Amino acid sequence: MSDKQRDYRKELEGILDGLAETIEAASPEEILAEAEAAGENSEAIAGHVRETLLSAVKKFEQRKLDAAREACRQRATHSRSKKYYLPDTKEDRRQLLFTVFQNKPRLGEVLTIQHRSFEDLSDEDVQSALEELAELGFLDDWAEASSKE
Amino acid sequence: MGSWRDMESHVAGPEEVRQAIKSLTKAELVRLNHYAQNRLARLGALSWAYTGDDLLQEAMLSMLEEGRRYWRPEVVSLSDFLRGTMRSISSNWARKSVSDGPAVPASHVARPSDEGDHPVNFFDTVAAPGPNPEAELLNNEYQTPEQLVIEIEKLVKDELIPSVVLDEMKVGKKGPEIMKALGITEKELRAAQLMIYRRARARWPGGMPHVR
Numbered sequence: 001m002s003d004k005q006r007d008y009r010k011e012l013e014g015i016l017d018g019l020a021e022t023i024e025a026a027s028p029e030e031i032l033a034e035a036e037a038a039g040e041n042s043e044a045i046a047g048h049v050r051e052t053l054l055s056a057v058k059k060f061e062q063r064k065l066d067a068a069r070e071a072c073r074q075r076a077t078h079s080r081s082k083k084y085y086l087p088d089t090k091e092d093r094r095q096l097l098f099t100v101f102q103n104k105p106r107l108g109e110v111l112t113i114q115h116r117s118f119e120d121l122s123d124e125d126v127q128s129a130l131e132e133l134a135e136l137g138f139l140d141d142w143a144e145a146s147s148k149e
Numbered sequence: 150m151g152s153w154r155d156m157e158s159h160v161a162g163p164e165e166v167r168q169a170i171k172s173l174t175k176a177e178l179v180r181l182n183h184y185a186q187n188r189l190a191r192l193g194a195l196s197w198a199y200t201g202d203d204l205l206q207e208a209m210l211s212m213l214e215e216g217r218r219y220w221r222p223e224v225v226s227l228s229d230f231l232r233g234t235m236r237s238i239s240s241n242w243a244r245k246s247v248s249d250g251p252a253v254p255a256s257h258v259a260r261p262s263d264e265g266d267h268p269v270n271f272f273d274t275v276a277a278p279g280p281n282p283e284a285e286l287l288n289n290e291y292q293t294p295e296q297l298v299i300e301i302e303k304l305v306k307d308e309l310i311p312s313v314v315l316d317e318m319k320v321g322k323k324g325p326e327i328m329k330a331l332g333i334t335e336k337e338l339r340a341a342q343l344m345i346y347r348r349a350r351a352r353w354p355g356g357m358p359h360v361r
Contacts, residue, residue: 006295008295008298009193009294010319010321011294011298012193012294012298013193013321014320014321015301015318016190018318018323019345022345025324025339027176028179030343031183032175034346034350035183038350039351040354042175045182046175046179049179049181052205052206053173053206053209054171056206056209056210057166059206060213060214
């Protein structure tokens, strides 16, 4: 085959696909040995890849949180005129939020993404979480029961 | 232990994924890195907008975002799943870049911040028509496919089996086809491919240069 007829781009693609096949067929330990034989800092590479993957998970959670906040904000805008009542004491408010999270674990998951655990929520966090939940109508059952007492 | 139905419907959530990432071995992480670099190099001139990290991040995001790809830990390891996902994403980028011009990875698209900033206008992230000074500069540092192929050929020119295996790879043949064409065993093929791989890594430790 003369050089004039050679399609180097296609040839390079073939080589790279073949090398990808090599990476897939080889065990991770074989690839690690090759990397170290080539003088690569495998420890640093591994650490960097791990951080890259973990940061993608964090980015995903942040987006999910942003989306949940935005949805709450939009719903709250539509129901701003709605009245709601919260318990008078901070202990009762915390207890109410705990009850809501127990009944609706998915809500707890979203609201505690930032704080990691329920215990870490400050009194202000509890208050604002309850206000958002009340605006969204999640406390209607509680409000109804309280008004009957 | 749940029923098989539970197993089938089990899709890993962020926390499970985080733990799985922490459990990946050094060897698995290095292999992922090499694979990401390989797929980026395969994109050729279309890869100027991306890095191996973009591909890794994109694979992870597509796995977590609902409705894109689902990782079922009982069926496939995280490492194998990510490799398959990177293969598929890089093919999509190649197809999309050919039809629409180089695309911006989803992981690069700005979102509103906690302070309520507005996301960056998408059109501000797209280069204006005409020569892009940054791309021009990079272009000068790139190699042509011809330069790269000739360099790779030189790496194994003195090795009989690896050089003929390389010739078969250049025409797009896969493992079984190469074995049949050359009458070699799988062991010989793998040894030859690993030699080509080793020498290419030694020549370009950080991955092959971008292609012009």
